[in-house]
């Protein structure tokens with residue numbers, strides 16, 4: 265049998281693509297060289313943070329709409345799969361320390377009523393006193409108060425990928441342990457790296473996280489991105505699940521629904537082993553997380569995790585057909601925001617593949633043509 269679509273990579277991007285493709289009536293095979301959700305999507309942080317509403321542009325609007333529509337999709341997914349995802353729109357607090365930041369935050373307060381009015385919902389963005397949260401965020405770091413936003417949310421990455429896999433099971437052919445090698449476009453043959461397995465398909469989607477870039481090279485002759493390694497950690501702390509996430513200068517503290525608090529992250533371009541926990545990389549963000557959230561001081565560290573984020577050289581995610589008439593599609597490169605937008609990227613891609621009315625138009629800089637042009641321009 266020949267599938268309409270083989271999706272290569274079952275991370276958050278590949279799983280949502282399979283879900284929308286299935287819902288669109290396409291026959292789908294989802295392959296992963298490891299297990300579903302075992303790559304960069306196996307993390308623990310799960311922050312779903314919006315762009316700031318001090319101004320608006322097509323990328324910000326895409327992101328805001330994605331975050332706005334996620335709870336409904338999650339509700340449907342949890343119902344379909346019978347599993348929870350740990351999703352919660354619990355908001356975010358940021359300490360205000362200096363005048364410049366306060367001024368920018370005031371522009372956000374002013375811009376939110378216009379930019380964060382999405383559909384029927386208006387998301388709040390306000391400056392508040394530390395008072396109500398003095399037990400949760402270190403007041404010494406917030407001499408000018410706090411910013412509180414209502415659009416930020418959290419999800420448990422491992423639970424979400426598990427729920428997606430469960431919702432697909434029995435309806436999508438899922439093959440774990442199949443490492444993609446090459447695609448014979450003319451014959452519609454998807455061949456494993458060792459040459460021992462083969463699947464027939466009309467189209468493929470490369471959703472292999474950071475490894476997409478090397479898989480794309482034979483098709484484009486270009487290197488379009490790279491993998492950036494990061495670490496995060498998990499503390500055990502009960503009774504804080506409904507409190508807002510904290511963010512300060514690159515450090516996140518994200519309470520989850522299961523009595524854990526995730527903190528992160530580090531970022532390193534140079535790395536050898538994608539999974540090795542490099543203790544020296546964890547020290548700085550963990551210390552800063554404890555300073556930001558003193559309740560973590562006595563909380564046990566339950567786990568540390570390392571993984572690789574896909575990052576396109578042209579910065580934004582890359583989504584779409586490789587070129588007119590081609591049977592090769594790509595979805596990769598959400599870097600730090602993949603969990604908040606993967607569903608909307610996946611739906612836009614499936615609409616392209618199935619020729620449906622494009623309801624989730626992509627920002628120009630997300631399109632493959634843009635990435636190819638940027639790569640050629642920059643040599």
Ligand SMILES: Cc1cc2nc3c(=O)[nH]c(=O)nc-3n(C[C@H](O)[C@H](O)[C@H](O)COP(=O)(O)OP(=O)(O)OC[C@H]3O[C@@H](n4cnc5c(N)ncnc54)[C@H](O)[C@@H]3O)c2cc1C
Nearest residue numbers: 273275276277297303304305311444472473494601602603
């Ligand atoms: C420390 C850290 C913290 C993060 N925190 C957040 C956060 O708070 N919020 C957020 O939104 N994002 C966060 N991210 C980013 C996010 O996790 C990633 O951007 C996202 O998981 C990428 O998803 P993906 O589906 O593109 O790739 P992946 O999840 O990496 O999936 C790709 C899959 O493809 C498979 N694969 C690769 N090559 C092949 C092949 N040849 N054949 C078959 N299969 C193949 C892999 O096994 C893998 O399962 C974080 C990342 C890190 C590292």
